[in-house]
Each structure stands twice: as C-alpha cells, then as structure tokens.
Amino acid sequence: MNVALTQTGRSARRPPGPGAVLAALAAAQFTVMLATSIVNVALPQIRDGAGLSDGGTTWVVNAYGLAFGALLLAGGRVADLLGRRRVLVAGLALFVLASVAAGLATSPGVLIGARAVQGAGAAAIAPAALALAMDGFPPGPARGRALGVWGAVSGAGAAGGVLLGGVLTQAWGWPWIFHSVAFGAVLVLAAVAVLVPRDAVRETAGRFDLLGTVTVTLALTCLVWGLTTARGAGWGDPPVLGALGGAVVLLAAFCVIERGRPQALVPVRLLTAGRVGAGNLLMALLGSVWIALFFFLPLYQQQVLGSGPxxxxVGQLPLAGAHMLGSALAPRVARRFGATATLTAALLTEAAGLLWLSRMSADGTYPVDVLGPSVLVGLGLSVAFVQLTGLAVDGVPRQDAGLAGGLVNTTRQVGGAIGLAALATLAGSVTAGASADRPSLEALTAGYRAAFTVSAAVLAVTALLALLLTRRTGARTPAAPAPAGPASDPAPGPEGSPLSPVRQNTP
Structure with a gap:
C-alpha cells in the first residue's frame, strides 16, 4: 500500500515533457511580441487620452523598441551568467509591473517611461526563453519544428496584437490594452514557474561588461532619438545632428572597448561562429521593415479607409493566419529546397507584398488594397523569420546561447526602431510635401505609399545579400579535431535549415 502510494507520488511529480516546456517558453515570446504591436491600432486614442503630441505618439512605440533592443545583449549575457530560467522569471515580473503602470498612466512622461521599463523586461525575457527552447530540442526535425513554433507565435503575437488592441480599445478604452498584457504575463509567469526546470548550474563564468553595455545603450538611444526627432525638426537641426554624431562616436568607442576586454559584451568568437554575422545583418534589415509594417498598415486602415479599431x-487576421501557416511550413520547405533558396524566396515574396501595398489609394477598399498583399507579406515574413533565427544561432557554443539569442533579437529590434524612425520621417515628409496641392487623405496615402515602396526595396536588397552570404562553401576537414565538452559544443540544428551541421568534404 505504501509502496503504491510512493510510486503514485513519484509519477505525479514527473517532470513535464519538452512540448509543455516549449509551450510555456513560446507563450513568453508571444507576450513580448504582443506588447510590440498591441498599441499600434490604439495610437490615435492614446494620443488624445494621454495628451501626446505627434512626436510623442511615435515614442509610445519607440520607447519599448529602443529599451528592448538596447538591453537585449545585456539580457542575454546576464542569462548566461546567472541562469536562464532565473532571468526569465525576473524579466516577466518586471514586465508585469511596467504593464500595470502603463495602463494607469495619466501623463505622457509616465506612459512613455512605463513603456521603456516594459521593454527592459522584454529584453530579459526574449533571449533567455529562446536559449531555453533551443536547449530542450536535439538536432534534427524536432528542433526544426520548435523553430517553426517560435516563428508562428512571434508572428501571431505581432499581428494578433493589432486585433486584440482594436477589440480592447473599442470595448473598454486604451488603458485595457496594457492591463490585458499584464494579466497575460502573469499567466505566463505561472506557467514558467511550474513547467520550466530550475537552473542547475550557471552556463558560463565571467564578469558582466558594464562599460560596454552602457556605451552601446547610449549609442542606440542617440541614434533612434536623432532619427525620430528629425521627422519634425528637420535633418539640419543642431540637436538632431548632435545626437546622430554622438551615436557614431559612441558606437566607435564601443567597438574599441570590446576589442580590448576579455569579458566583452559581444565577444569576437560569437560573431565568427558559423554564420552568425550574416544572420544578424539580414535580421536587422528584415526588422527594419517589420515594425514599420505594423505601424503604417493600421494607420492607413483607420485614417484613410475610415475603419474603427x-x-x-479583424483586418489583421489574414496576415496572422498566413504568418502561422508559413512558420509551420518553413522547416519542411527548407529541407526540400535548401535554406538559401527558401530564405531568398521568402524575402522576395514579402517584398512583392509590400510593393503591392505601395499601390494603395486614398479611395481604396480593404479587399482590394490590403487583403491580398497582407497574405503575401505574412507568408514571406514568417518563413524568413524562422530561417534567420536559425541562421543567427548557427554554430554558437552552448555557453553563449543566451547571448546569441539576445544578439539576434537586438538586431531585429534595433533595426525595427531605426527603420520605423526613418520610414516615419520619409512618410511625414512626403505627406507634408503633398498637402499643398492634394486633399489630406491623398497626402496621407502618398506618405504611406512611399514608406511601403522603400520597404520593398530594402527587402529586395536583403534577398540579394541572403543569396550571397548564406551559401555554404566546402568546409575543410580539420587535421586534428579538438575534443568538445558540453560547455563548448556548438548547437547544430535541423537538417535542411541554417542550423544544420556542415558536411565535411574529405579528400
């Protein structure tokens, strides 16, 4: 009897399977992406309710993106040093508190500050969750499916945020978009606490690069602030020029600092592992149009087509559905056609969708001007995201897995913040120039068309770079393979994906 009870107790305490752990971690990633886009559809209501100017309204988006992107490297490194689950839980707790503060904000300063703190929490969540997810799946099709799930929830969070934001704003008002995010994050925190195993040992040893972190954070802040402010003040404005010049100087200083430090925030070994450098460059270019897409498309639907929140x-559902479908198919397509061909085709598909959006008109309709291109964009974006996520952690030692997750999220998020600032400046300039001889709706549409045209061009260049940078060359067989330990083994990925081990060409 006692033996039976003991066996039953042991069975009840059986650790959760990889699928349950992946679900909890994917929910954390979904929450991060949801917070990125959920405010977009409610920007007009947030502007009026919180007393924001047009420039301040952009910072409701940029404050989150800037803090997120600037601190992701630090978040990934801290996760490697202190434990990934521990950092994930702390990030979720900070995220909850900041979301509640944003929902209760009654002034622009408090709202933008809360969004920045929310981004800081997300910077701890994203790299830790990605590293834990990749650790849980061995090389092969299982890891490919995990990456597909990761891409699906990322796209669903970005596109679904627009839908949820519209529902909540219209039903209860814009503060509830932040309250709902806080509630969801509490549920994710509980799931992580129950399902994700505790950290056994630290993944790596070393000191935290405080000087490098502060330098790169200040550099990125100056860069995005300068680009954003240039929209209203002009590119010749002294503060704008000072901020952009300061960003260049600080980035140069960061490079010098990192070269001379044994515990660098971005060690050279990380950038030279596999095809990490190429993956992050391409992810930055993809990110530069990603966030801008979810900024301009809802504005066109509301301000030009006259749709309510x-x-x-609801109009974002086809895009979200296409994104989830593409993410599910991406590993299978890559195994069939190869990673380079799949990535290039995905980028060109998204570029075609954006070029289609650039033909939108002031008297257009949703079925004609939005529906078709949204499906193309969703398919291309999802497949490209899955492939680039894998590429950006290709051949990374396990001791740097958290940092690699932080780096790929950094390049995407910072690329998105820079892209949004630059494209918003472009759209505003085109609209201002067209307002003199065109009605206001036509002038607005002209600005959106310009932003989507440039976005399509950026992705066309990205596709060309992908074709050139992601092809594998014949690898030389090492004369004497070095023994690999658990802390330095690279984490190869699924066959047919950018994470696949290189086949050695023997003489």
Missing amino acids: LVTG
Whole structure:
C-alpha cells in the first residue's frame, strides 16, 4: 500500500515533457511580441487620452523598441551568467509591473517611461526563453519544428496584437490594452514557474561588461532619438545632428572597448561562429521593415479607409493566419529546397507584398488594397523569420546561447526602431510635401505609399545579400579535431535549415 502510494507520488511529480516546456517558453515570446504591436491600432486614442503630441505618439512605440533592443545583449549575457530560467522569471515580473503602470498612466512622461521599463523586461525575457527552447530540442526535425513554433507565435503575437488592441480599445478604452498584457504575463509567469526546470548550474563564468553595455545603450538611444526627432525638426537641426554624431562616436568607442576586454559584451568568437554575422545583418534589415509594417498598415486602415479599431484589428487576421501557416511550413520547405533558396524566396515574396501595398489609394477598399498583399507579406515574413533565427544561432557554443539569442533579437529590434524612425520621417515628409496641392487623405496615402515602396526595396536588397552570404562553401576537414565538452559544443540544428551541421568534404 505504501509502496503504491510512493510510486503514485513519484509519477505525479514527473517532470513535464519538452512540448509543455516549449509551450510555456513560446507563450513568453508571444507576450513580448504582443506588447510590440498591441498599441499600434490604439495610437490615435492614446494620443488624445494621454495628451501626446505627434512626436510623442511615435515614442509610445519607440520607447519599448529602443529599451528592448538596447538591453537585449545585456539580457542575454546576464542569462548566461546567472541562469536562464532565473532571468526569465525576473524579466516577466518586471514586465508585469511596467504593464500595470502603463495602463494607469495619466501623463505622457509616465506612459512613455512605463513603456521603456516594459521593454527592459522584454529584453530579459526574449533571449533567455529562446536559449531555453533551443536547449530542450536535439538536432534534427524536432528542433526544426520548435523553430517553426517560435516563428508562428512571434508572428501571431505581432499581428494578433493589432486585433486584440482594436477589440480592447473599442470595448473598454486604451488603458485595457496594457492591463490585458499584464494579466497575460502573469499567466505566463505561472506557467514558467511550474513547467520550466530550475537552473542547475550557471552556463558560463565571467564578469558582466558594464562599460560596454552602457556605451552601446547610449549609442542606440542617440541614434533612434536623432532619427525620430528629425521627422519634425528637420535633418539640419543642431540637436538632431548632435545626437546622430554622438551615436557614431559612441558606437566607435564601443567597438574599441570590446576589442580590448576579455569579458566583452559581444565577444569576437560569437560573431565568427558559423554564420552568425550574416544572420544578424539580414535580421536587422528584415526588422527594419517589420515594425514599420505594423505601424503604417493600421494607420492607413483607420485614417484613410475610415475603419474603427475593432474592424482594423479583424483586418489583421489574414496576415496572422498566413504568418502561422508559413512558420509551420518553413522547416519542411527548407529541407526540400535548401535554406538559401527558401530564405531568398521568402524575402522576395514579402517584398512583392509590400510593393503591392505601395499601390494603395486614398479611395481604396480593404479587399482590394490590403487583403491580398497582407497574405503575401505574412507568408514571406514568417518563413524568413524562422530561417534567420536559425541562421543567427548557427554554430554558437552552448555557453553563449543566451547571448546569441539576445544578439539576434537586438538586431531585429534595433533595426525595427531605426527603420520605423526613418520610414516615419520619409512618410511625414512626403505627406507634408503633398498637402499643398492634394486633399489630406491623398497626402496621407502618398506618405504611406512611399514608406511601403522603400520597404520593398530594402527587402529586395536583403534577398540579394541572403543569396550571397548564406551559401555554404566546402568546409575543410580539420587535421586534428579538438575534443568538445558540453560547455563548448556548438548547437547544430535541423537538417535542411541554417542550423544544420556542415558536411565535411574529405579528400
């Protein structure tokens, strides 16, 4: 009897399977992406309710993106040093508190500050969750499916945020978009606490690079602030020029600092592992149009087509569905056609969708001007995201897995913040120039068309770079393979994906 009870107790305490752990970690990633886009559809209501200027409204988006992107490297490194689960839990707790503060904000300063703190929490969540997810799946099709799930929830969070934001804004008002995010993050925190195993040992030893972190954070802050402010003040404005010049100087200083430090925030070994450098460059270019897409498309639907927040959100469902479908198919397509061909085709597909959006008109309709290109964009974006996520952690030692996750999220998020600032400046300039001889709706549409045209061009260049940078060359067989330990083994990925081990060409 006692033996039976003991066996039953042991069975009840059986650790959760990899699928349950992946679900909890994917939910954390979904929450991070949801917070990126959920405010977009409610920007007009947030502007009026919180008393924001047009420039301040952009910072509701940029404050989150800037803090997220600037601190992701630090978040990934801290996760490697202190334990990934521990950092993930702390990040979720900070995220919850900041979300509640944003929902209760009654002034622009408090709202933008809360969004920045929310981004800081997300910077701890994203790299730790990605590293834990990749650790849980061995090389092969299982890891490919895990990456597909990761891509699906990332896209669903970005596109679904627009829908949820529309529903909540129209039903209860814009503060509830932040309250709902806080509630969801509490549920994710509980799931992580129950399902994700505790950290056994630290993944790596070393000191935290405080000087490098502060330098690169200040550099990115100056860069994005300068680009954003240039929209209203002009590129010749002294503060704008000072901020952009300061960003260049600080980035140069960061490079010098990193070269001379044994515990660098971005060690050379990380950038030279596999095809990490190429993956992050391409991810930055993809990110430069990603966030801008979810910024301009809802504005066109509301300000030009006259849709309400709820209808605008529902209009994002085809894009979200296409994104989830593409993410599910991406590993299978890559195994069939190869990673380089799959990535290039995905980028060109998204570029075609954005070029289609660039033909939108002031008297257009959703079925004609939005629906078709949204499906193309969703398919291309999802497949490209899955492939580039794998490429950006290709051949990374396990001791740097958290940092690699932080780096790929950094390049995407910072690329998105820079892209949004530059494209918003472009759209504003085109609209201002067209307002003199065109009605306001036509002038607005002209600005959106310009932003989507440039976005399509950026992705066309990205596709060309992908074709050139991601092809594998014949690898030389090492004369004497070095023994690999658990802390330095690279984490290869699924066959047919950018994470696949290189086949050695023997003489």
